[in-house]
Amino acid sequence: MAVNKPSWRTGAGVAGILLLIVLLAVLVASFSGEVGRWPVLLQSLFYLVIGIIWIAPLKPLLRWMETGRFRAG
Numbered sequence: 001m002a003v004n005k006p007s008w009r010t011g012a013g014v015a016g017i018l019l020l021i022v023l024l025a026v027l028v029a030s031f032s033g034e035v036g037r038w039p040v041l042l043q044s045l046f047y048l049v050i051g052i053i054w055i056a057p058l059k060p061l062l063r064w065m066e067t068g069r070f071r072a073g
Contacts, residue, residue: 013065017058024054 028050035043060070 009065009068013061016061020054020057020061024050 028047035046038046063072064070
């Protein structure tokens with residue numbers, strides 16, 4: 001059985017995902033002082049939304065890693 005050799009896109013995609021996580025962590029940390037002064041429920045909502053938003057760019061990035069195209073088709 002032949003095993004497919006990973007393409008360069010796999011490494012680049014993993015690096016992109018790690019970069020995205022680091023950039024978002026730095027962004028969220030830079031707002032932590034201000035967000036820390038908000039009521040607890042509003043803080044929870046903020047972190048919940050931010051936690052979901054970072055996932056949005058992953059689908060096209062994962063598709064590109066697999067097929068070489070960002071859009072389905």
